[in-house]
Amino acid sequence: xxxxxxxxxxxxxxxxxxxxxxRLPGAHFHAEGQNPSCGDEFSLDLxxxxxxxxxxxxxxxxxxxxxxxxxxxxDIIKGKTVDQVEEITTKFKLMMDIEEGENPVxxxxxGAVLGDLEALQGVRKFPVRIKCADLPWATLADAxxxxxxxx
Amino acid sequence: xxHVRADFPILDRKVNGKRLAYLDSxxxxxxxxxxxxxxxxxYRRYNSNVHRGAHTLxxxxxxxxxxxxxxxxxxxxxxxxxLVFTRGTTSSLxxxxxxxxxxxxxxxxxxxxxxxxxxxxIVPWQLIARHTGAELVYLELTDDYRVxxxxxxxxxxxxxxxxxxxGMSNVTGAIGSVAELVEVARQIGAVSIVDAAQSVPxxxxxxxxxxxxxxxxxxxxxxxxxxxxxxxxxxxxxxxxEPAEGGGEMISDVGLYESKWAPVPHKFEAGTPPxxxxxxxxxxxxxxxxxxxxxxxxxxxxxxxxxxxxLAEVPDLKIVGPQDVAVRGGTVSFExxxxxxxxxxxxxxxxxxxxxxxxxCAKPLMRYLRVPATARASFYLYTVExxxxxxxxxLYRARELFGLx
Numbered sequence: 254x255x256x257x258x259x260x261x262x263x264x265x266x267x268x269x270x271x272x273x274x275x276r277l278p279g280a281h282f283h284a285e286g287q288n289p290s291c292g293d294e295f296s297l298d299l300x301x302x303x304x305x306x307x308x309x310x311x312x313x314x315x316x317x318x319x320x321x322x323x324x325x326x327x328d329i330i331k332g333k334t335v336d337q338v339e340e341i342t343t344k345f346k347l348m349m350d351i352e353e354g355e356n357p358v359x360x361x362x363x364g365a366v367l368g369d370l371e372a373l374q375g376v377r378k379f380p381v382r383i384k385c386a387d388l389p390w391a392t393l394a395d396a397x398x399x400x401x402x403x404x
Numbered sequence: 405x406x407h408v409r410a411d412f413p414i415l416d417r418k419v420n421g422k423r424l425a426y427l428d429s430x431x432x433x434x435x436x437x438x439x440x441x442x443x444x445x446x447y448r449r450y451n452s453n454v455h456r457g458a459h460t461l462x463x464x465x466x467x468x469x470x471x472x473x474x475x476x477x478x479x480x481x482x483x484x485x486x487l488v489f490t491r492g493t494t495s496s497l498x499x500x501x502x503x504x505x506x507x508x509x510x511x512x513x514x515x516x517x518x519x520x521x522x523x524x525x526i527v528p529w530q531l532i533a534r535h536t537g538a539e540l541v542y543l544e545l546t547d548d549y550r551v552x553x554x555x556x557x558x559x560x561x562x563x564x565x566x567x568x569x570x571g572m573s574n575v576t577g578a579i580g581s582v583a584e585l586v587e588v589a590r591q592i593g594a595v596s597i598v599d600a601a602q603s604v605p606x607x608x609x610x611x612x613x614x615x616x617x618x619x620x621x622x623x624x625x626x627x628x629x630x631x632x633x634x635x636x637x638x639x640x641x642x643x644x645x646e647p648a649e650g651g652g653e654m655i656s657d658v659g660l661y662e663s664k665w666a667p668v669p670h671k672f673e674a675g676t677p678p679x680x681x682x683x684x685x686x687x688x689x690x691x692x693x694x695x696x697x698x699x700x701x702x703x704x705x706x707x708x709x710x711x712x713x714x715l716a717e718v719p720d721l722k723i724v725g726p727q728d729v730a731v732r733g734g735t736v737s738f739e740x741x742x743x744x745x746x747x748x749x750x751x752x753x754x755x756x757x758x759x760x761x762x763x764x765c766a767k768p769l770m771r772y773l774r775v776p777a778t779a780r781a782s783f784y785l786y787t788v789e790x791x792x793x794x795x796x797x798x799l800y801r802a803r804e805l806f807g808l809x
Contacts, residue, residue: 255754256801260805265807291761291777292762292763315776317743317744317747381750385746
């Protein structure tokens with residue numbers, strides 16, 4: 254059943270207990286994103302040292318999919334280099350791309366490194382909700398652009 | 405009212421394998437076969453541009469277009485030549501803001517609104533305020549989501565030149581305080597404007613006794629096509645109002661440097677109008693006339709009471725709007741525990757239930773109520789108890805999926 258695949262326990266857990274929630278005093282980079290059509294909001298603070306994301310903080314308001322996606326994203330990018338994060342973003346987008354077909358992700362596939370984020374695959378069956386899952390990643394892209402410009 | 409459902413072909417379709425329970429009529433209503441056929445008939449038999457045509461088709465199209473104007477006008481108790489066809493409520497309100505507000509407001513003048521307005525009755529006034537130096541002032545709400553009319557004298561004085569108000573909230577369903585505010589406007593010599601997008605479709609409306617100066621509404625929220633709406637205005641006001649758009653159809657004479665406008669209402673209808681849509685609008689009010697607006701209102705009171713009763717059974721569900729059906733329409737916003745409204749809407753959709761979720765183009769109201777978003781079920785003459793039951797079943801499913809059970 255598609256709804257059980259959409260609302261996996263791990264998603265509800267991240268929705269109700271978002272990781273790295275708050276603001277980061279002394280953050281190097283900050284970005285804010287919103288989906289004006291639905292009102293969902295997400296903001297991101299990053300502290301980057303020597304090309305490594307050492308601290309992350311997020312704040313947001315919105316549906317379980319957007320907020321869980323943001324929480325999982327914060328978890329996975331912490332401690333990674335900017336280059337690694339870009340690679341993860343590419344993999345995440347690939348996993349969410351409906352054009353890639355309906356096949357579940359093979360653990361050996363590039364998507365396998367996504368951890369909890371793989372739970373978001375269920376969103377592919379709900380194309381109107383993909384923009385929810387994407388909101389934190391679009392916000393991250395803005396922050397990384399700043400980070401790269403500063404390098 | 406069950407008998408009307410047979411006139412709405414879309415209500416037979418299935419969504420996600422389930423019976424469609426269409427509970428999004430505040431966004432747009434479904435169309436009866438009579439409206440669909442009126443539009444179809446125009447394109448099949450007498451499609452032609454209106455006015456000035458010397459041939460038979462042009463004459464037939466003109467008669468039908470102007471006939472639709474007369475029907476829509478009669479529907480709200482108005483004369484045909486006081487009814488302007490527009491693209492919809494938003495367009496009507498912008499037309500008033502730019503055609504009237506822009507030329508008549510000066511720095512220090514005030515525009516009075518309420519916090520329960522739709523963005524369409526806020527943003528045009530913000531633009532006009534920016535152009536003219538006028539200020540916006542807002543009336544707040546009572547605990548029961550109605551416009552708070554106590555302490556009016558604290559806000560109301562002769563600086564207010566425009567009062568623009570919702571006839572019914574598209575979020576809470578609360579009926580606006582139109583009669584009271586129209587009277588306030590009359591006392592201080594301000595122009596009164598009603599955003600009637602949600603009220604004309606649901607409440608019997610007679611502009612000849614309402615007392616307002618201008619009334620804006622949309623066809624698609626009352627069984628008609630999208631892309632057309634109306635602006636009714638008292639003749640003196642429409643005659644004073646500047647046209648927002650210039651072009652063909654709206655002139656009586658054009659010189660190289662100056663032109664004369666056509667008489668009201670044509671001076672506001674530049675270019676080829678939405679002819680098929682106007683004809684469909686006429687068919688829509690014919691349909692509503694046949695049903696009778698008092699009967700329709702009676703049905704909506706019953707179905708809204710049923711919905712409020714059923715929703716009261718659902719644990720953790722909070723209604724965002726009045727509880728008393730006498731002061732509200734069939735638009736019911738709610739929150740369900742910590743299940744976000746978008747998730748509620750997705751889960752209901754899987755049950756075949758169409759509701760809307762979000763801020764409903766009323767962000768100032770949502771902030772005022774301190775509610776980030778709501779799910780909203782909205783009813784019309786074709787809504788039946790089975791639709792509500794199906795929604796309630798879906799809400800229990802949402803509770804189960806989110807572990808609230």
